[in-house]
Structures are given as C-alpha cells and as structure tokens.
Amino acid sequence: MKKFLIILLILSLLFCFGCKKETVEGTVIAKVNKSVFTLEELNDQIPPYLSVPADRKKAFVDEWINTELVYEEAIQKGIDKDEGVKKKLELLIKQYLANELLSKRLEGEGDVSDFEIKEYFQEHERDFNSQIKIAHILLSTETEAKKILEKLKDREDFITLARTFSQDSITATNGGLLPRYFKFGEMFDTPEFETGAFGIEKIGGLSDVVKTDYGYHIIKLIDRKPTKEKITLEDVGMQIKQYLITNKQKNVMDTWLDSLKTNADIETHYELIK
Secondary structure, three states: OHHHHHHHHHHHHHHOOOOOOOOOOOOEEEEEOOEEEEHHHHHHOOOOOOOOOHHHHHHHHHHHHHHHHHHHHHHHOOHHHOHHHHHHHHHHHHHHHHHHHHHHHOOOOOOOOHHHHHHHHHHOHHHHOEEEEEEEEEEOOHHHHHHHHHHHHOOOOHHHHHHHHOOOHHHHOOOOEOOOOEEOOOOOOOHHHHHHHHOOOOOOOEOOOEEEOOEEEEEEEEEEEEOOOOOOHHHHHHHHHHHHHHHHHHHHHHHHHHHHHHOOOOOOOHHHOO
16 A cells, blocks of 8 residues: 555656646546546556455545645645755656666566476575574675684684674674574575575584675574474475575676676765765
C-alpha cells in the first residue's frame, strides 16, 4: 500500500508540474478539479500476481485524491519553484529512470535450473548443516586490511587489533566478536562475507581479505558446530534459487556498469570526504 502511494506521489511530482490535462483515455473513477484518475491507471499500479479486494482498491483511490489535493496546494504555493525542491526532483527523475532501465536490462537474466540448485547444495551441504561463531576486523581500504592480515600472520593478537583498528564500532569493543552463531544462508545479503566465513577450515583460522559493500574484512573462525536438525535440499531449495538468481543478476549488472564506465568521463575526489 505504502509503495503504491509513494509511486503515485513521485509520478505526480516528476511529470505533472504545470501540465494540462489532455483528452482522458479510460474509465474515470475519481476527479479532483481538472485532474482525473482512471480504472486503467489503478490496475496498472497493482501487480498482476496480487488479488486486491474492492475495498482496498477504494482505499487506493482515496489516497490518490489526498495526494492530488496536497499536490495542487503545493503548486499553488510555488513549492515547485523552490531551488532545493528542483534539485531533489532532478535526483528522483534520475533514480527512477535508472531503475526502470536496470529492470529492463535484467529481464530474462538469472534463470536457474534445478540442476544448478542441487549442485550448489551438494557443494555446501556441510555448511548448511553447521553454524559458526566468528569475529572480524573491518577496514576502510584494501591496503589497510592487508597490513592487518600480515600482523595477524605474524601472530599479533586479533582482539587487540580489532579493538584498535576495526571500523565496526559495534563489535570492535568485543574484539571483533559477532554476538551469536550464524547458519549458512543467514548472510546471503553479503554473500562475499558468508563465503569467506564458512570457507575457513580450522577453528582459529583466518580468511583472506574479503571485500563487501561495507569495506574490507578479515574474518576469524571462533567455533563451528552442527545444526540441531539436519538440513536437506527440500528445506533450502527456494533459498538457494533466490541466491543464485540474485548472484547472476548482480554479475550481469556489474559487467554492464563496468562497460558503461569505460565509455564515460568519470572524475572523483574521495579525499575530500571527511
């Protein structure tokens, strides 16, 4: 519901400033002054796989009316002329169009077969049936992370280094220790981190430097123990499928973005960020 309302508001703001209504095509189900909302527009906003009862659709229409009333009042008060608002709208337009193109680019990408799901489970069956306790040190750059890894290989104390250098303020005070045991699949949102953590063979062992969206990690395996119940392919098949789809789409997106970057003039000044 909230997503629907946000879409309505954004589309109104992006495309309707100062616009005049053309001939209406469709079945009008609501009207506010000169603006109309059609049954076709309502149905377009509801995903085809959802069955929405009539009373909820009426609530959508009521919210459109509320949005239109506030929008028209905003135009009358000249909110659309404010420079700060214009900049925010320009950013919204860029984000909306970029997301639309990205969605189209990823259509059909990420198809996963039953064989791939089964193969993945067989490769990670031990991991699915174990849970681990880990600690990590988070650094801002790969260079910093490699220096800390060398210190650890020289047998410097992990807890001391985590407390001194880790950028993860929540775990740093505990020597980098995460608060609980993790099962395989619970960190699918950061697959590189999960792969690095579960890839450590021995208790007390270290990962290589692992890059995620949060920075560069060095992970230490504190303990590994079996899950209480044996996990089967049937239990995690859908989870694996979603992971493989996401991973394939991410690889396609990363490759595509890299190709766009090679044909663009990009300049950064990260050193100015404090």
